[in-house]
Amino acid sequence: KRVQEHTSDTEPGAWKNAGAKPGIEVWRIEQFQIIPREVNGEFYDGDSYIVLHIRTYKGNPDSQTLSYDLHFWLGEETSQDEVGTAAYKTVELGDHLHGVPVQYREVQGYESSRFLSYFHFVCLHGGIESGFRHIIDPPSLDLRILYHMSFTSEKNLVIRQVPAHSSSLIQGDVYVLDRGTKVWQFNTKNSVAFKHYTDYQTHPVPSHSKTLIHLHQRRCLHRTHFC
Template identity: 55%
Template structure:
């Protein structure tokens, strides 16, 4: 029998997200081919398209809004800035599950750049990390779900007939429309929790949780949960019950109410998924969310220039700002260079922007995202300072003349 090896899991804190000069880059390029058939229909009309990476290949994903933590995806949102205009604009994201492999993550990053080039270099690119998605990304999906599994390990859909020993625990929340920048109702967000169940309840006291036991479905309403969260949880539970021909029995538990202890006593680590818990049974690092920015993060936006004008690539902070205040303005950006703008402490939309000038060099263009990633990794001390949490901040790549409205707002310019 052939010896089977598990694909190497990608670590989000890996500083080489751009794959520059790596063996992984060579493997991705070998499998990429000259043309990508998936891009033939990309960005032709207003809407959202999703592709999943499968064995170095890009495959159209038929369940938009449903993501698996063992996979990597590419998401293209096509829209019109002016509803009456013919011109299309693009937001291009690649999403990395916490258990995705290096090959999948590398292919997603590489293919995202390829699709950007296919669309003329005009899209705004976003790197999205599981549990740290940008509000813009979440706004595309009325129901956004992250489930355990993936193309390598196999997976079951939530609504499939359950086995007798089913134990699936879900964290239910609602998006905040005000932070998405679009006038839409709150979206349903469902995240499968694979360990640290009771800690999750304590960490998110404003949300609702659902335990799917197959023949019974238990819903936990936290004391501080609003009607919006309870309503969204009910929507999710109803889809499961309806798909299983109304067989599961729903039981609702209110924190502090009758039967609450019964619900909590069910949440033992005996049910934890081995891939997401360490050998001692304690909570893994991936279970710790990014709650507040690192203490070393700047309190206001900070600008760095990436330039090879001297013959060597230099990454330096821009201290002589053109504006009157401490915040960088668009006048501080030179089209001959690339820049990294750190706005990671924004309470609504934390991000680090990699801005590419029209006349920037090939080296500057290729390295801008890499320097943004290196900057995040080192901002909180790298591996010795909790760099994983810092590295999960959204990285946004944009080119001069195609800036996002959010970026223009940060630098005080009009969209």
């Protein structure tokens, strides 16, 4: 009921242009409201999001009929008010689109292959201030951030921030350590993902490198290099 009271204050036109053309649209839950976000695949574990995938009917580019996949993603540290708002707003958006969207609930660490196929998925620690709680501020320039790198069966890149200590390392996986001025990639022994990385590195600028450079620039305000 409390969530309904707050979310009912949403402006009538909040969903006005949602789902109008093929593509992906993302909103983050902030103070019981939906806030449009850049579609860059970045999600924070203290937040909840709504993701709308719009495509032409049966993949026919000439079709005027649109199909929708509607997801709400819940970070493991998200608050109950954000969970409730995300669920409520997902139903609201589904109703706005005349009940056409197929709806999915995504939980951090258990995302569907369909959801992960939309972008290079990056899960980071932190989040925005909530109506009931506060997530810590972003880290300072003195960085020590460890990323766990993996690929889905469809070869979509998945990056998850993990605690920056040796106990986070799992034999057979790939990790990247961001120290602020340099970034190291560590391929553990018998790394299953190593072959994927060597495949990607045949390109001038690997797609996973672009993703990490973008993350690093957002945190450090300057370009990094790999050592």
